[in-house]
Amino acid sequence: MLEISNLCVSFGKVEVLKKLSFQVNQGEVVALVGANGAGKSTTLRTISGLVQPTDGTITFRGDRINGKPIVEVTRNGIAHVPEGRRVFADMSVLENLQMGAYQRSDAAGVERDLSDVFERFPRLQERYSQMAGTLSGGEQQMLAIGRALMSDPDVILMDEPTLGLAPLMCLQIVKTIKDLNANGKTIVLVEQNARMALGVADRAYVIEKGEITLSGAGQELLHDPQVEKAYLGVS
Structure with a gap:
């Protein structure tokens, strides 16, 4: 479904990803684990189009997507839940959710998905x-996922979804990941909590200094x- 082949990314003279290759099959949870600075978040940002690779290809359902605008990557069915939530702080919860559907023209489908998000996250x-900026960290994470x-994605890229959250909220996020996957969503998960990530993942890749080592x-x-x-x- 999603294939990353010989992906290279550099920031200035610093090579962050070095011929990184892996694949994600439909219906899987695939985890990327590794130390801080290994290149995990850069990988997700490159898939979603926020970062452009210096070499290599990213194909989604057989079509090359690297080099395409972010808006087109999203329209094709890939959504990104960024590290740090990145909600629109000065907009309401509802407005944040509506922003997620800004490309869609199927009003009935948008209303259906909004109801589904509220059913999944009653607190929202x-x-x-x-205002989203006044929510707790856990509520903001729910909002970022919602x-x-x-956008009605087929693949969700999740970057550090439990970072900085209380243990009970972490458990809720893990449950959400499992539920989304059980309902057909393919998930690529980046997590510092390697135990959690590996526990929920069908398959996993260990990244060290921009390369997959395991x-x-x-x-x-x-x-x-x-x-x-x-x-x-x-030990």
Whole structure:
């Protein structure tokens, strides 16, 4: 469904991604794990079109998408939940969600998806007129996910969705990821919490200094001695 082949990204003279290659099959949760600065977020930003690669290709359903405008990548069915939520602070919850659907012309479908978001996150419905910047971190994360869902995506790129959240909220986000996947959404997950990411992922890739050094089933890597030592705090 989504294939990244020999992807290279540089910022100035710094090479961040070095011939990175992996694939995501339809209906999977695929996790990218690694240390800070390994290139995980850059990978997601490049897939969504926020960053342009210096080499390599990204294909989605057989069509090359790197080099296309962000708006076209979104229209094709890829949504990005960015690190740090990035909600529109001076807009209401409802307006943030409507922004997620700004490309759509199917009014009935937009209303249906808005109802689905409110059903999934009742707290957002309770605060629909509240300014997004006044929400808690967990509520903002719900809003960021809800905004992505409003574009009716097939693939959701999630960047650090549990970062800075309380443990109970982290559990709710994990449940949301599982529910979305069970309902047909394909998810590419970047997470510093490697234990959580590997626990929920069908497959995973370990990225070190812009290169993939290890791959396998999520449960397989969860019990890999090398991964345990480097990322799970097990000696």
